[in-house]
Amino acid sequence: MIEFVASSRLFNLHTHHTTYQFLIDPNGFLLHTYYGRRCGGDSFGYLLRQADRGFSPNPREAGRDRTFSLDTQPQEFPAVGVGDFRTPVLEVENADGSCAADLRYVSHTISSGKYALEGLPAFYGEEGEAETLEVLLRDPWTGLEATLYYGVFPQLDLITRAVRFQNGGSQPIALTRAMSACLDLGRMDLDLITFDGYHTGERHPCRQAVRPGLQQISSIRGITSHQHNNFVVLCQKDAGETHGLCYGMALVYSGNFEANVERSQFGDVRLTMGISPWHFRFQLAPGEVFTAPEVAMTCSGSGLQTMSQNFHRAIRHNLCRGWWKTRRRPVLLNTWEAAYFDFDQQKLLEIASSAAETGVELLVMDDGWFGERNDDYEGLGDWFVNLKKLPGGLAPLVEQINAMGMDFGIWIEPEMVSEKSRLYQEHPDWALQIPGRPSTRGRSQLVLDFSREEVWRSVYAQIKKVLESANITYVKWDMNRSLTDVWSGALPAQRQGELYHRYVLGVYAMLEQMITDFPKILIEGCSGGGGRFDCGMLYYTPQIWASDNTDAMDRLLIQYGTSFCYPTSTVGSHVSASPNEQTGRRTSLQTRAVVAMSGTFGYELDPRKLSEGERSQMRAQIDEFKRFYHLLQDGDYARLTNPFRDQEFTAWQHTAPDRSEALVSVVAGMARSNAPFRTVYPRGLDPDMIYQVDGWGCFRGDTLMYGGIPLPQGGGDYQSWQFHLKKV
Structure with missing residues (x-):
């Protein structure tokens, strides 16, 4: 649900479990105020604090007030050259050779259904599944316009973002950086997870602390690449599979990309994602348009598993399409x-x-x-x-x-x-x-x-x-x-x-x-x-x-x-x-x-x-x-172990959405002499439901989740088992 509160010029984008919020300040800047667990809709604008910070310049409208600077404010779509020295999402070359872009709010519309992007892939949703918010920004000095698109899927806890640029002026403008999304999260102690590797060893998770300065993954290979995937996660330091606040962001694009995480001098964290600016220069004559690809975002307050399942459902049902979308694939x-x-x-x-x-x-x-x-x-x-x-x-x-x-x-x-x-x-x-x-x-x-x-x-x-x-x-x-x-x-x-x-x-x-x-x-x-x-x-x-x-x-x-x-x-x-x-x-x-x-x-x-x-x-x-x-x-997918850390065995689970059935798969590592007993712990079962486990017994869901399933001993290297759990 998309809500605009005219009195406070506040936008609330509500999904079933999350709220995304930003506002229009008195000077027409879009300031981001909140993204996290669902809230009632009160403004988080009271958290926007100001102070006179040395070497952080002030816009002309501030007069002698030195406390407001774009360099210290959480922004929705930061551009270059007008006072914010953090990583921008927009850089330009104007006809006079300058590189400044000063985007201010003009208008907005809210509509049923999900926007589409001409010539580009995007998540889709019919009326009743999704809503669209369009916010028009304009640089009054050059006429450059940016229409920010937000697609809100309440049941999927998914928000998508894209940008359409149009040269509304009389002189040519070149875009030299035209990224799709920015997420300013304020002062938070977070980890960054990227998915890196090489040919024949792709998408290995790499988790590291967000540190002061800039951390970046990108591809300039013309494709997404084996080396880095264009999906990243920000999460609380103690976040795990079933607990903690997590943000996931994926680019709906298959070429050069860049994802940046920057921790500012004051501890604020900014995540930007979009087309890589490397060897990118898109020229717009007056009236011409450029559309940046879509970014999909989800937030989970209950760990990485929920974040993943949000993406899984959205990709299966609102990104994949056509004849084979829901049909069984042939062996x-x-x-x-x-x-x-x-x-x-x-x-x-x-x-x-x-x-x-x-x-x-x-x-x-x-x-x-x-x-x-x-x-x-x-x-x-x-x-x-x-x-x-x-x-x-x-x-x-x-x-x-x-x-x-x-x-x-x-x-x-x-x-x-x-x-x-x-x-x-x-x-x-x-x-x-x-x-x-x-x-x-x-x-x-x-x-x-x-x-x-x-x-x-x-x-x-x-x-x-x-x-x-x-x-x-x-x-x-x-x-x-x-x-x-x-x-x-x-x-x-x-x-x-x-x-x-x-x-x-x-x-x-x-x-x-x-x-x-x-x-x-x-x-x-x-x-x-x-x-x-x-x-x-x-x-x-x-x-x-x-x-x-x-x-x-x-x-x-x-x-x-x-x-x-x-x-x-x-x-x-x-x-x-x-x-x-x-x-x-x-x-x-x-x-x-x-x-x-x-x-x-x-x-x-x-x-x-x-x-x-x-x-x-x-x-x-x-x-x-x-x-x-x-x-x-x-089924809903759950990672029961981490194969990069847990060497004895790797386990994962697929569970029916109504929790009436599950399949637990296990692959053991190298055999050990006199090895300890091993147990796998299913997850997400109905605690009160009775499950038949592969014919060897009937157990309550809570018994299986908290007591576990014992694994057989011996048998050599790389043994495997599948346990089918079905409601009696």
């Missing part, structure tokens, strides 16, 4: 680790036949089916079937696989081009390259200039013909390198700073076109695994390959960190061969499946090489996944 087998580039139609049919016997529902033909693609040095950009490998094209192959009872999917990498390809020979200028400089290769490939509509439309036209040629129900959209040599022949020199953002808009435009033309195709996002795992991509691809590392024990770490923002239903996770290709580690087929079930679930191996006993296990695992799908994909 798939991807051919990459089974065949790599070395396959033909006969080999694919043999793999498919073996997979079909185990209950696999979808066969995915990975890299190597197109152009002259026999290795990763050639073929990208030539999206037509390699008739040497598949003599009849896709249609007869797909028909035979469909006859086995399976659907069929393909791998694509539309944003890339090989120098050894027809596309590059015909259009070398379509690749990102700086004139007069040698190109930088990544994975032996170049990046296509998707900021140019003719480029992505040409690539899409090829892929569309392929998708129309056979009964294809799944596409894996990959992207296997960072952006370098970022220069476009379609932009003049003074607008090259727009290229990174325009590239992302081109990717979104092609994805939207594909969804429009093929609404029932399931698209899985990928960027060398988890390099572009973000809310922006989830608007188009309801699941994303979480990491190229399929080792079950490493995946415990990756999926643990991922769970802080992203729901299980979005996490691409497969059972691969043992020993694992990335680590050489050996784990049981059961353990690999238990880990993969906390994702979309599938296989990344050659089923022909499995024993009959292992194939029988596969059939049972697929049946179990289907049996527990409603819990695994739609």
